[in-house]
Amino acid sequence: xxxxxxxxxxxxxxxxxxxxxxxxxxxxxxxxxxxxxxxxxxxxxxxxxxxxxxxxxxxxxxxxxxxxxxxxxxxxxxxxxxxxxxxxxxxxxxxxxxxxxxxxxxxxxxxxxxxxxxxxxxxxxxxxxxxxxxxxxxxxxxxxxxxxxxxxxxxxxxxxxxxxxxxxxxxxxxxxxxxxxxxxxxxxxxxxxxxxxxxxxxxxxxxxxxxxxxxxxxxxxxxxxxxxxxxxxxxxxxxxxxxxxxxxxxxxxxxxxxxxxxxxxxxxxxxxxxxxxxxxxxxxxxxxxxxxxxxxxxxxxxxxxxxxxxxxxxxxxxxxxxxxxxxxxxxxxxxxxxxxxxxxxxxxxxxxxxxxxxxxxxxxxxxxx
Numbered sequence: 001x002x003x004x005x006x007x008x009x010x011x012x013x014x015x016x017x018x019x020x021x022x023x024x025x026x027x028x029x030x031x032x033x034x035x036x037x038x039x040x041x042x043x044x045x046x047x048x049x050x051x052x053x054x055x056x057x058x059x060x061x062x063x064x065x066x067x068x069x070x071x072x073x074x075x076x077x078x079x080x081x082x083x084x085x086x087x088x089x090x091x092x093x094x095x096x097x098x099x100x101x102x103x104x105x106x107x108x109x110x111x112x113x114x115x116x117x118x119x120x121x122x123x124x125x126x127x128x129x130x131x132x133x134x135x136x137x138x139x140x141x142x143x144x145x146x147x148x149x150x151x152x153x154x155x156x157x158x159x160x161x162x163x164x165x166x167x168x169x170x171x172x173x174x175x176x177x178x179x180x181x182x183x184x185x186x187x188x189x190x191x192x193x194x195x196x197x198x199x200x201x202x203x204x205x206x207x208x209x210x211x212x213x214x215x216x217x218x219x220x221x222x223x224x225x226x227x228x229x230x231x232x233x234x235x236x237x238x239x240x241x242x243x244x245x246x247x248x249x250x251x252x253x254x255x256x257x258x259x260x261x262x263x264x265x266x267x268x269x270x271x272x273x274x275x276x277x278x279x280x281x282x283x284x285x286x287x288x289x290x291x292x293x294x295x296x297x298x299x300x301x302x303x304x305x306x307x308x309x310x311x312x313x314x315x316x317x318x319x320x321x322x323x324x325x326x327x328x329x330x331x332x333x334x335x336x337x338x339x340x341x342x343x344x345x346x347x348x349x350x351x352x353x354x355x356x357x358x359x360x361x362x363x364x365x366x367x368x369x
Contacts, residue, residue: 020062028056041106079107079320080133082124084140086113088236088264089292090309094139097313105321107134114140116202116235125150135159135320139312141207157323159316162206166331171319173312173333175207178214180305180337181259184287185218187303187339188257192351193285197230197255199244199265208236211261211289230255234265241268249276256285256348263288263295263304270298270344281346291340300343307337 025032030049037045038053056062081098083091095111102109110131112124121140125147128136135157138148148165151158157169164172188196198215201208216226229251234240241260245268248254260266266288270280278284280300288295291306315333322329 023060024053024056024062027059028052076132076134077107078110078131078133079317080110080112080128080131080136081316082112082114082121082128082136082138082140084113084236085115088262089294090262090264090290091139093292094309094313097310098137098317101314101317105317107317107321116140121147128156129154134324137316137320139316141205157320157329159319161312162210169323171323171329171331171333173315173319173335175210175307175335176337177207177210178218180289180307180339181211181214182218182221183339184259184303184305185215185222185224187341187345188259188285188287189222189224191285191345191347193257193348194224195227195230195255195257195348196224197227197232197248197258199232199234199241199258199260199269201234201236201261201265203233208261215259227255229253230258234261236262236265238264238268238271241265242272243268245269245272245276254284257287257345258284259287259289261289263290263292263302266302266304266344267294267298270302280344283349285345285348287339287345289337295340295342298344303342303345304340305337306340307335311335 021032021035025035028035028049030053034045034049035053038050039057079098079102081095083094085091091113095109099109110128110133112127114121114124125136129150133156136151137159139161141161148158148160148170152165152167152169155169157171158164159171159173161173162175164170185196196219198212200212203209203212212231216231219226230248230253232244232247234244241264244265245258248258249272258266258269260269266286269286273280273284273286280286286302288302288304289307291304295302295304312335315335319329319333321327
């Protein structure tokens with residue numbers, strides 16, 4: 001009895017210690033080559049043998065060596081993702097979605113952040129090339145074309161946001177900024193706002209210029225003339241929102257509503273408004289852009305223009321897969337935006353809604369039946 005227990009224990013220890021491709025092949029009763037082809041998703045492997053291999057992998061809790069797989073298959077199955085910054089909650093949400101879709105598709109991901117620094121962008125692209133990323137999604141909302149050439153000359157498929165060269169190996173995610181921003185401006189105009197400001201992102205970014213253009217054209221459409229002193233440049237950070245709101249307050253001519261190029265800027269505006277004893281939305285209405293999860297729990301909850309991180313991530317991965325796997329890739333993918341109304345927008349001071357209850361009743365009684 002003691003001997004049998006000892007042998008069982010020894011066998012278990014051996015199984016735990018030798019977690020390699022040979023152990024998988026032995027348990028699955030197939031050759032090492034069959035295990036290798038199965039792990040690398042070679043389609044010619046017999047289906048029953050492949051099932052035995054995957055069953056053995058689960059039984060042994062075996063984790064294939066991805067570097068070894070890359071050497072055998074000649075493919076890294078690694079997708080690169082370059083984002084602007086990690087501290088803005090928009091990008092971790094985007095990274096999570098990108099990883100979810102990539103892993104579902106049998107790929108790993110490599111993430112790099114530029115922090116809006118062109119020099120760091122160069123390093124990010126070099127890192128992608130050194131790690132043999134098969135395709136790269138550049139989700140920085142602005143990139144210089146010479147940097148793209150470093151990937152293109154090596155035939156690395158690329159996905160960009162908003163703009164990209166019209167040539168093979170490139171796909172572009174086209175964000176419809178105008179639709180959501182137009183809804184936001186119309187929402188404010190319908191509430192009675194005519195003094196509306198806008199805090200953009202860095203104007204060197206194409207996305208910031210697109211959002212500002214969508215804002216001014218939407219104002220004009222509503223019969224409102226843009227006030228140049230209320231069109232401020234921010235930097236897409238909370239601190240940038242605070243600084244921009246300080247400039248508005250110091251100007252002595254404060255708008256009744258402010259739309260922001262992203263939610264972090266809007267949260268900075270909310271913070272400065274609170275410190276300045278301004279009530280939101282009674283004294284100031286605020287709209288953000290991105291609709292990050294944090295927007296739901298600000299005080300008050302932030303009205304924002306929704307741009308789906310999951311939709312961006314899925315479209316990016318699907319476009320890269322189409323390039324890599326030989327299917328016909330779309331040149332462009334459209335990303336929708338729309339307004340989500342919460343509690344940071346309301347009627348401006350001096351509107352009919354600020355009248356005493358008796359005046360409301362009198363005004364209502366005078367309406368035709």
